[in-house]
Amino acid sequence: MFGSIDLMRDSLSLHILIVEDNDNLREATQELLAQNGHQVTAMSCAEDVDDTPTRDVPDLYLIDVNLPGENGFSLAERIRKSHPAAGVVLMTARGQLEDRLQGYSCGADNYLIKPVEQSELLVCIQSLARRIKFAKSNEEFDLVLDVQALNIRGPLGSVSLTYPESLLLVAMTRAVGQKLERWQAMQLVDAKDKGLSPANLEMRISTLRKKMDACGAPAEAIRTIRGFGYALSCRFKVV
Structure with missing residues (x-):
């Protein structure tokens, strides 16, 4: 003590x-x-x-x-x-x-x-x-994630997020290695447990990737890890 x-x-x-x-x-x-x-x-x-x-x-x-x-x-x-x-x-x-x-x-x-x-x-x-x-x-960030305004900002502009997308990105930024298993991502995207399928989850991730690309994120900002889940490959400042 x-x-x-x-x-x-x-x-x-x-x-x-x-x-x-x-x-x-x-x-x-x-x-x-x-x-x-x-x-x-x-x-x-x-x-x-x-x-x-x-x-x-x-x-x-x-x-x-x-x-x-x-x-x-x-x-x-x-x-x-x-x-x-x-x-x-x-x-x-x-x-x-x-x-x-x-x-x-x-x-x-x-x-x-x-x-x-x-x-x-x-x-x-x-x-x-x-x-x-x-x-x-003095740290440099690729993107800024505003959890109150539900948007991400980057060198090419700002893009709106859904609440589940924001939850997913916050979880990935603070996870060790910025990695989430597939079941963790599914829980964040489908909090009400409506039976989201892996294919639907991949579609949601694809949509999020396009939003990140639109505001200037690096290539492959969210990587799919076969047999595991997803990894964030860029740096976010969460505000």
Whole structure:
């Protein structure tokens, strides 16, 4: 559990995703970060990161190493490949040198040994926040997705979206590797479960591709992955 300390809130607010299977520690960490002005999403396993759509890609991932199923090293490596600008902090009781080296090799910015003091965690996050905000302010995007106006904007103009199309693109932008399985895409496009067929789903995806092409998206902005589903091949800024 965290030690107690009164630390001034930092003005750099982040969207932080916690992946921790210990319920008490996950809830305590979520409360601490929320109290310090951050938007926090908390999950108990790596698989939930892929299966739970959120509005935008997290700025920072706080990951336990010893997770059920996929471990934190593997998850950190996938996140670093798909979201190079994101912060990745591993937090674990595994403090041996070989463990720390593996963590950094997987792309972690910091490797914190449990039990972690509040002050150390918050200062670590504040330090990363400066780098993350600078990177995001200078990052180039292919398209802008406006979830309120239901449109996408690019170098060739703006194109209107349907609500399901917007949900699908948001889910793809925040998924690890920007990939969704076919069943996930079907649930987003056909939320009322009216029996959408794979052929109809492919037609919907084709229509979305044409809309993205019309506003200037790169070629093959949505790729079909045989036997799996779909992958987004361009960079979106979600507003």
